[in-house]
Amino acid sequence: MRKLREGSLFLDQRSGRYDIRFGLEEFYGGLHCGECFEVRVGNEWVPVRIEMGDKDKWYLVGLRTTCLDALPVRI
Numbered sequence: 001m002r003k004l005r006e007g008s009l010f011l012d013q014r015s016g017r018y019d020i021r022f023g024l025e026e027f028y029g030g031l032h033c034g035e036c037f038e039v040r041v042g043n044e045w046v047p048v049r050i051e052m053g054d055k056d057k058w059y060l061v062g063l064r065t066t067c068l069d070a071l072p073v074r075i
Helices: none
Strands: 006-012 017-021 036-041 044-052 058-061 072-074
Touching: none
Parallel strands: none
Antiparallel strands: 006 017, 006 072, 036 044, 036 072, 044 058
């Protein structure tokens, strides 16, 4: 079984894509529409999918939130 890695979601201003930071110098490499991962909400991990909507606005399918920055995630 593959071990999931935990990190934090952030918007990479250069690429315009969300990415996951695992450490100071370690990144996932950029998320694409349709990619699935989990977000920690309280003590639970909720499965989500990232998509881009109108006006180049990113959102998560499976979790209602207006701010994606710094969400704890695992992939």
